[in-house]
Amino acid sequence: GAVVSQHPSWVICKSGTSVKIECRSLDFQATTMFWYRQFPKQSLMLMATSNEGSKATYEQGVEKDKFLINHASLTLSTLTVTSAHPEDSSFYICSAMPGWEKNSPLHFGNGTRLTVT
Amino acid sequence: AQSVTQLGSHVSVSEGALVLLRCNYSSSVPPYLFWYVQYPNQGLQLLLKYTSAATLVKGINGFEAEFKKSETSFHLTKPSAHMSDAAEYFCAVSGAGANSKLTFGKGITLSVRP
Numbered sequence: 636g637a638v639v640s641q642h643p644s645w646v647i648c649k650s651g652t653s654v655k656i657e658c659r660s661l662d663f664q665a666t667t668m669f670w671y672r673q674f675p676k677q678s679l680m681l682m683a684t685s686n687e688g689s690k691a692t693y694e695q696g697v698e699k700d701k702f703l704i705n706h707a708s709l710t711l712s713t714l715t716v717t718s719a720h721p722e723d724s725s726f727y728i729c730s731a732m733p734g735w736e737k738n739s740p741l742h743f744g745n746g747t748r749l750t751v752t
Numbered sequence: 753a754q755s756v757t758q759l760g761s762h763v764s765v766s767e768g769a770l771v772l773l774r775c776n777y778s779s780s781v782p783p784y785l786f787w788y789v790q791y792p793n794q795g796l797q798l799l800l801k802y803t804s805a806a807t808l809v810k811g812i813n814g815f816e817a818e819f820k821k822s823e824t825s826f827h828l829t830k831p832s833a834h835m836s837d838a839a840e841y842f843c844a845v846s847g848a849g850a851n852s853k854l855t856f857g858k859g860i861t862l863s864v865r866p
């Protein structure tokens with residue numbers, strides 16, 4: 636149980652275009668999901684906390700107008716990278732926590748490799 | 753505030769040897785501690801977690817970790833390394849509560865020599 640599905644697993648886009656990444660909790664409801672960014676050979680950096688039915692909470696230094704987050708349902712959160720530039724190329728990972736599991740840890744999607752050309 | 757320190761960026765062991773990956777934490781509240789493993793181009797998989805119960809925690813794939821409050825440590829060990837253990841390992845800390853943020857260490861790359 637507690638599967639988090641992320642789509643697409645990789646995407647290549649041209650500079651200036653927008654890319655949407657989906658994060659789904661397949662067998663549980665998640666009122667909160669988290670979006671992380673990971674640079675090569677580095678740790679995960681929390682970008683924002685996605686809250687179902689309300690605005691996302693962004694970490695300091697993360698541009699909310701560039702990284703649009705929508706958490707429209709209890710099983711889906713989306714991250715849209717708007718007007719993508721090569722420096723946005725990175726590995727993006729979402730995570731969610733099943734509310735039914737006591738002291739439950741975060742469960743992660745398999746990530747999305749974004750390459751902006 | 754919470755933080756995790758993983759000393760060193762790379763550990764190399766021989767197949768069959770002991771694996772020891774170090775993690776020290778800092779937390780202003782009683783911490784929850786986690787070890788995750790990441791294989792190339794994949795998400796993170798939970799190895800084990802400490803949530804204020806037993807201080808010696810056993811996880812998947814033969815890994816275990818011991819919470820030592822006096823040393824603020826949560827080192828990961830495995831008695832005998834397998835080639836399949838080669839991956840990136842992350843220690844992480846959070847506070848209690850369903851929506852507590854997870855703070856990761858920088859990660860350690862484990863290599864296993866034949």
